Amino acid sequence: xxxxxxxxxxxxxxxxxxxxxxxxxxxxxxxxxxxxxxxxxxxxxxxxxxxxxxxxxxxxxxxxxxxxxxxxxxxxxxxxxxxxxxxxxxxxxxxxxxxxxxxxxxxxxxxxxxxxxxxxxxxxxxxxxxxxxxxxxxxxxxxxxxxxxxxxxxxxxxxxxxxxxxxxxxxxxxxxxxxxxxxxxxxxxxxxxxxxxxxxxxxxxxxxxxxxxxxxxxxxxxxxxxxxxxxxxxxxxxxxxxxxxxxxxxxxxxxxxxxxxxxxxxxxxxxxxxxxxxxxxxxxxxxxxxxxxxxxxxxxxxxxxxxxxxxxxxxxxxxxxxxxxxxxxxxxxxxxxxxxxxxxxxxxxxxxxxxxxxxxxxxxxxxxxxxxxxxxxxxxxxxxxxxxxxxxxxxxxxxxxxxxxxxxxxxxxxxxxxxxxxxxxxxxxxxxxx
Numbered sequence: 001x002x003x004x005x006x007x008x009x010x011x012x013x014x015x016x017x018x019x020x021x022x023x024x025x026x027x028x029x030x031x032x033x034x035x036x037x038x039x040x041x042x043x044x045x046x047x048x049x050x051x052x053x054x055x056x057x058x059x060x061x062x063x064x065x066x067x068x069x070x071x072x073x074x075x076x077x078x079x080x081x082x083x084x085x086x087x088x089x090x091x092x093x094x095x096x097x098x099x100x101x102x103x104x105x106x107x108x109x110x111x112x113x114x115x116x117x118x119x120x121x122x123x124x125x126x127x128x129x130x131x132x133x134x135x136x137x138x139x140x141x142x143x144x145x146x147x148x149x150x151x152x153x154x155x156x157x158x159x160x161x162x163x164x165x166x167x168x169x170x171x172x173x174x175x176x177x178x179x180x181x182x183x184x185x186x187x188x189x190x191x192x193x194x195x196x197x198x199x200x201x202x203x204x205x206x207x208x209x210x211x212x213x214x215x216x217x218x219x220x221x222x223x224x225x226x227x228x229x230x231x232x233x234x235x236x237x238x239x240x241x242x243x244x245x246x247x248x249x250x251x252x253x254x255x256x257x258x259x260x261x262x263x264x265x266x267x268x269x270x271x272x273x274x275x276x277x278x279x280x281x282x283x284x285x286x287x288x289x290x291x292x293x294x295x296x297x298x299x300x301x302x303x304x305x306x307x308x309x310x311x312x313x314x315x316x317x318x319x320x321x322x323x324x325x326x327x328x329x330x331x332x333x334x335x336x337x338x339x340x341x342x343x344x345x346x347x348x349x350x351x352x353x354x355x356x357x358x359x360x361x362x363x364x365x366x367x368x369x370x371x372x373x374x375x376x377x378x379x380x381x382x383x384x385x386x387x388x389x390x391x392x393x394x395x396x397x398x399x400x401x402x403x404x405x406x407x408x409x410x411x412x413x414x415x416x417x418x419x420x421x422x423x424x425x426x427x428x429x430x431x432x433x434x
Contacts, residue, residue, distance in 0.1 A: 023218045030211060031271040034202055035279060039177035039195055044101055045080045047176040048137060050189040079104045085166060097169035105160040112155040119149040119158050129160050138396040140164040168392045195280055200388040203287045207272050208380050212294050215264060219298055220305065223257040224318040227309035247426035254422060257302050258295060265294040286387040293380050300371045300414055301326055303421040310425045333374025336367045340403060371414040375405045
């Protein structure tokens with residue numbers, strides 16, 4: 001009963017804040033926005049032609065044209081076609097993902113000398129073009145490229161004839177679609193994706209990424225008043241004379257903050273999951289792991305807030321200190337990931353020699369004692385992505401290169417951090433004379 005009474009007080013404090021209503025409204029808008037997303041299936045020609053701009057952004061293509069002014073040639077995708085695989089004879093139409101496809105990547109130069117120079121110096125070997133197509137059109141299977149040099153009839157043109165042996169797609173949900181928001185607003189070409197890919201983007205980026213950060217920030221602000229209000233003159237006098245240990249009282253307040261965040265996370269994540277299931281028929285339960293994941297992430301930050309509240313009794317200081325610690329943990333996760341890449345990835349390992357050894361030693365020591373918030377992001381990304389994305393999509397996003405996490409060590413370190421901070425807060429609250 002004492003616990004329920006404290007929960008009621010915490011809930012009343014949250015309701016008194018206008019921020020709670022704004023958060024609830026934003027959560028409802030997010031769920032409704034997800035429900036308004038629809039998908040138009042694309043033809044293979046639309047997908048390949050519309051995404052031709054992706055080639056311009058490819059690093060290999062940029063390097064190939066490093067010595068060629070960008071206004072001296074034009075890149076186009078032309079002569080698109082499809083053929084029926086030999087193992088599927090007959091006249092019955094096939095699904096779009098069952099055909100073989102071919103098209104040309106056409107480079108038109110401003111004069112014949114530049115076209116001839118491009119081919120003669122093999123600025124972009126055929127193997128590199130295959131790598132580019134494999135990355136930018138990852139859903140195509142068995143890609144091959146054949147370079148056709150300029151001739152007397154087309155002296156300004158060099159082209160790569162691209163062929164594919166079918167696709168890596170096996171069902172309609174993994175085909176390519178053009179998403180529409182609000183049922184009528186089409187998204188640009190770079191948003192083309194499979195339905196599984198769109199669901200992944202909504203779940204991991206909109207909700208688990210950007211949305212959870214906004215939600216946690218709001219929760220930090222709202223819960224920062226719970227303990228300071230309890231320690232206010234008059235309120236604390238009434239509480240400390242009750243037959244309840246002080247450390248139990250403080251722990252109840254801490255659990256109340258976590259319960260508040262858990263319910264909000266359950267509402268948003270559960271609402272989005274339900275809406276996605278109704279709209280697409282995809283009921284991927286891995287997304288629901290975000291609910292305890294977000295709550296545990298907040299538990300780390302709220303332990304900081306509670307300790308600060310006991311020491312200062314100031315909600316503003318609680319917010320500032322908690323956000324500062326949050327930024328520190330985020331910076332540690334990002335920095336440690338970069339240094340790990342320097343150590344392991346062949347293409348960047350050479351840069352590690354320019355970094356003093358003490359940087360690695362310091363990073364290892366700091367990472368060892370601080371909570372592993374970055375590990376939670378990796379866990380949720382792997383869980384959601386592994387359940388929704390095809391192997392080709394998973395690799396194209398680089399998720400196969402995400403670090404392997406020692407979850408026992410990660411949870412123990414984060415749990416010890418929470419226990420230490422709460423222990424200090426309970427000790428201070430128990431010995432202080434109010």
